[in-house]
Amino acid sequence: MCADMPDYKDTLNLPRTDFPMRAGLPKREPGWLERWEKIGIYDRLRERAKGEERKPWILHDGPPYANGHLHIGHALNKVLKDMVVRSHQMLGFDARYVPGWDCHGLPIEWKIEEQYRARGKSKDEVPVIELRQECRKFAEGWIDVQREEFKRLGVTGKWDDPYLTMDFHAERVIAEEFMKFLMNGTLYQGSKPVMWSPVEKTALAEAEVEYHDHTSHTIWVKFPVVRAVEKTGARSELLGVNVVIWTTTPWTIPSNRAVAFNPELSYGLYEVTEAPEDNWARVGDKYLLSDKLAEEVFNAARVTGWKRLRDVSAEQLDLLVCAHPFRGVEGGEGEWDYDVPLLPGEHVTDEAGTGFVHTAPSHGADDYVLGVRHGLPMTYNVTEDGSFRADLPLFGGARIMDEKGREKDANKRVIDKLAEVGALIARGKVKHSYPHSWRSKAPLIFRNTPQWFAAIDKTVGDGQDEFGRTIRERALNSIDRLVTFTPQSGRNRLYSMIESRPDWVLSRQRAWGVPLTCFTRKGAQPQDEDFLLRNEEVNARILEAFEAEGADAWYKDGAKERFLSGIVDPDDYEQVFDILDVWFDSGSTHAFVLRDRPDGSPDGIADLYLEGTDQHRGWFHSSLLQACGTKGRAPYRGVLTHGFTLDEKGMKMSKSLGNTVAPDQVIKQYGADILRLWVAQSDYTADLRIGPEILKGVADSYRRLRNTMRFMLGSLADFTESDRTEAKDMPPLERWVLHRLAELDEVVREGYAKYDFQGVFQALFNFCTVDLSAFYFDIRKDALYCDGDTLRRRSARTVLDLLFHRLTTWLAPILVFTMEEVWLERYPGEESSVHLVDFPETPADWRDDALADTVARVRRVRRVVTAALEVQRRDKVIGSSLEAAPVVHVEDAQVLEILRTLPMDDLCITSGLVLSGDPSPNEAFRLPEVPGVGVVFEKATGEKCQRCWKYLPDVGTHSHPGVCGRCEEALAG
Structure with a gap:
């Protein structure tokens, strides 16, 4: 110029x-949070909804556990929930969100026990109410911490009035929901194997179990055939041969009651023909084995030569009776002098082992089912800390693991005794996936113990319900008829779990939680009709006390007399002190949140439950069972599941690997909106990756x-x-x-x-x-x-x-x-x-x-023009596209006609543009992906407008120096 x-x-x-331009989110976001709290946005939306008569839409919050800072999985979950609630509010609903917390259970009690141990104090020395109050105080502290961390993510909700499973009303309702199982006949006490933590000394639910690699002992054990049941076809030549089993839990051998086989597998009688002199498997020994696994067994047993004598049919196996390996053992005091029958079982495979499965009904799920089917006796050899009962011959007091989950002497003592009596043919170790407690991280065992169960295949009450007679029927019908799943694959996962699950173990042997509010008649057996006290008046007294004092009322001195006196004789009954599985607590939340709160759901049913995929066996599962037992149907209309969080390489996050991403660190560096945007950009239906580069x-x-x-x-x-x-x-x-x-x-x-x-x-x-x-x-x-x-x-x-x-x-x-x-x-x-x-x-x-079609055609032509001008800019022929006035050749007459109706120079950001239907000359610029369009570069003529920078012939011909006609009009206006 x-x-x-x-x-x-x-x-x-x-x-x-x-x-x-710069957002400065980490510093500025807290100010907006304060502003929202000051103007009370959440409550204002609720008030407005009343006046507008909006339809309520409820996402029911799956309660996080109140015992630590948030991790990235918490952030993912809560941000997804917040996006659901906010979007539905803006879609025109009254989208309510009441956050909640799970407050009872072992993790908190475990923390308090750790504090006691650090002070050299035993939990058993502390009065139970004092312990429970310390647990309550611990949970309250973490609720306050987590509430602020969730709010910092920008999550809206009724933060000043959340739901807590330890609130007195909540404890009352949880007890009330349990009483419905008591009164409708689905509650029973049974003795069966459950996942047991010797470290925490309690039963665990499947949802509290995680699987890690674990190295176990493996043993191949001989069970000598001592007789055949007197039936036609019994083959006496099988007497004296050995059925061989393989197990990774040697400590369960003292509890063996049978050996299982699969009638669908192929079995044979084998003889050892060559083996080292010092071998456990000797020349002349005869073994019954699965044909598919025989070679593998002989290799493990260091057998160098063997021969197959003949087939052995399922009919023949079904007649055989073995002796326990410890039958007649010195010092055994007759403990194992019983018959061990061979029983058919579909769970037996020939994928590993020997084709025969050692069966201890007290220590395995399949074993228990087989035992019940055939009337096998249960054993009670293992106590709550994972040690053998003191009076068990040979092994009394031996422990499977110590209080830190480390292996102790039980396996070794059993293996050594098997070797001593000549019952072993091989031993080894194997690394495999094994159940661990997700809290203590210690290995678990299957242990037979008296527990309280909800029968899911027993008719509920009078059986009159549109969704089925039993809890299982109602749950499966709810899944099919009522619930929408996102993604749809969640439906099949939950359905198959409900379809195959056993009865629900409701009891835990701990102190911090809602007790099983029931009484048993002294001297009665669990199968007796009057074993459980079912009395509405008693129930009402208990519920009234819980509403006023919380569940601590159950543990106060004289509680039994307080609840029973004047109704029944307190001396005739025993008070149950087990606590409810915390999944029953969270499964009951629909009752005291959706049903009881004024901001709950009009019909007591949530529009959506939203959690991680692990909750198909957790909260989705327990909520479904609980509601089907008490209200006859699912407590939700929709279930949404998200994946887990992984690092950038797709690895599971671990503090030991140093690949965790803490939400508070992301917020400090970028702000919460960036974390929320990561959630929105990700496919939450699969596992999500996060890390610095992402x-x-x-x-x-x-x-x-x-x-x-x-x-x-x-x-x-x-x-x-x-x-x-x-x-x-x-x-x-x-x-x-x-x-x-x-x-x-x-x-x-x-x-x-x-x-x-x-x-x-x-x-x-x-x-x-x-x-x-x-x-x-x-x-x-x-x-x-x-x-x-x-x-x-x-x-x-x-x-x-x-x-x-x-x-x-x-x-x-x-x-x-x-x-x-x-x-x-x-x-x-x-x-x-x-x-x-x-x-x-x-x-x-x-x-x-x-019009959209027209613009799409224009944009295709424009792509060729801009690409052609970019070449000229790269070659420094022009500095700006406004210096150009290209000739654009378009073969398609219809497209050309459309383009001639439009200001193509404006659309292509040039000072001029000529459209031509002539064929493109050889020197024209083309793009292969846009056939039929060619661009010949021409420089714009005229001077540069000093206001809009276009090159036009009329620049300099107006009253304002150096401007074009359009700018002259603007200046005159």
């Missing part, structure tokens, strides 16, 4: 906004979105209603944007309704970056900055306003802080918030598929 040429910069409509990519996506918002805000700085234009009067480019908004409105609403956050975000992100930033904004910058009060500029700003209201609300459930910041730039004020508005309605007549 010449020195004496005017500077027109101040005459341009340049963007004006205080919205910063978060950098998320932050980059965020910056691009932020720039889109900043451009809109800058161009809308002084927009008023007088600037607004009707859609019908707008240029085609603006009407195309409205068409895209109409398309997106459908995508967004349907996506949020189906919890497809990734789909919603991808659609919006692509729209912002591809359709807006790279196309529409790029084209309309010129009109927005340089036009005067033209229809084109008013239309563009109207579109920007419509974009603003949709993008801020559509993205608000995901980027809760940033969209609030964007909203407040235009609508400041103490009562203003994007989270108080709904998604705006989008007129159906904005849809224009014909």
Whole structure:
């Protein structure tokens, strides 16, 4: 520009906004949290919903456990829940969210025990109510910590009044729900093997079990055949041969009561022909083995030669009776002088072992089923700490593991005795997946112990229910008829678990929880009709006490007399002191949250339960069983499951590996919105990866979105209603944007309704970056900055306003802080918030598929033009596309006709553009993916407009020096 040429910069409509390029989220987000709390957004939405008569929509919170700081899995879960709740609120529902906490159970009690041990104190020395009060105090402390951590993630909800399973009313309802099982006949006391932690000295539910690699002893043991049942076809020549079993739990051998075989497998009688002299397996020994596994067994037993004597049929095996390996052992005192029958069992395979399975009904699920079927006696050889009962011959007092889960002497003593009596043919070790407690991380055992169960195949009450007679029937029918699963694969997983699960173990041998509020008649047996006291008046007394005092009332001195006196004779009954499985606690939450709270569900049923995939065997599962036992159907209409969090390489996160990602660290570095955006960008139906590089990519996506918002805000700085234009009067480019908004409105609403956050975000992100930033904004910058009060500029700003209201609300459930910041730039004020508005309605007549097709064709041609100009820019022929006026050859006559109706120079951001139907010359630039279009570069003629920078012939011919005709009009306006 010449020195004496005017500077027109101040005459341009340049963007004006205080919205910063740099977000500064870590420092600024806490301020928005304080603001939301101050104006009470959550409660204001509830009040507004009453006036508008909105339909309630309830996501029921699966309670996290109150015993530690949040990990990244917590963040994923709570952010997903928050996006569900916020999006449904903005879809027009009254979307309520009551957060809750699981407060009872072993993890907290274990922490208190650790504190006692550190002070040299035993839990057993502490009065039970004192222990329970310390547990309560511990949980309260962590609830306060976790509440602030959840709120920092931007999660909305009734934080000032959450639900706690240890609240007095909750404890009363949990007891009341248990009493329904007592009264409807599904509660019973039984003795069967359950997963048992010798370290924690309690039974565990399947959901409390995790599997890790563990090295176990392996032994191959001989069970000598001593007789055949007197039936036709019994083969006497099998007497004296040995049935060989293989086991990884040698300590269970003293509890053996049978050997199982599978009638579908092929078995043979084998003889050892060659073996080392010092071998356990001797020449001449005869063994019954699975044909498929015989060679493997002989190799393990160091047998160098053997022969198969003949087939042995299932009918023959079914007649055989063996002796226990310890029969007649010195010092055995006759403990094992009983018959060990061979019994058919479908659970036996020939994948590993010998084809015969040692069966101890007290120490295995399949063993127990087989034992019940054939009337085998149960044993009680293992005590609560994992040691053999003191009076067990030869092994009394031996321990399977110590209080830290380390192996002790039980296995070794059993193996040594088997070797001593000549019952072993081989031994070894194997590394395999083995159940561990998810709390103590110690190995578990199957242990037979008296426990309280809910019978899931027994008729509930009078059996009159539309979903079935039994808990299992009701649960399976609920899954089929009532519940929608996201993803659908969750349905099959939960269904198969319910279909095959055993009765529910309700009891735990601990102190911190809701007790099994029942009494048993002294001297009666569990199978007796009057074994359990079923009395509504007694129940009412207990519930009244729990409502006022909490479950501690059960443990106070004189509690039995308080609850029974005047109704029945207290001396005739024993009080049960086991506590309920915490999964029963959380499974009952539908009753005291959805049913009892004023902000609960009108019908006591949640619209959605949302947790990780592990909760198919956890909260989804226990809630379903519990509700089917008490209300006859599932407590939810929808179940959504998400995957686990992994590091960037797809490895499981572990503190020892140093690959964990702590939510608070991400928030300190990037802000909570970046963490939320990571959730939205991920496919939560599979396992999700997170790490430094992934978060950098998320932050980059965020910056691009932020720039889109900043451009809109800058161009809308002084927009008023007088600037607004009707859609019908707008240029085609603006009407195309409205068409895209109409398309997106459908995508967004349907996506949020189906919890497809990734789909919603991808659609919006692509729209912002591809359709807006790279196309529409790029084209309309010129009109927005340089036009005067033209229809084109008013239309563009109207579109920007419509974009603003949709993008801020559509993205608000995901980027809760940033969209609030964007909203407040235009609508400041103490009562203003994007989270108080709904998604705006989008007129159906904005849809224009014909126009969309036209713009799609234009964009294809434009791609060739911009690519051709980029070559010229790269070769430094031009510095800006405004220096060009290319000739564009288009073969398709129909497309050419369409293009001639449009301002193609504006659309391609050039100072001029000539359209031609002539064939493209050889030197024309082409793109292979856009056939039929060629571009010949030509420089624009004329001078550069000092205001809009276009090169036009009329520059310099107007009253204002150095400007074009369009800028002359703007300056004159």
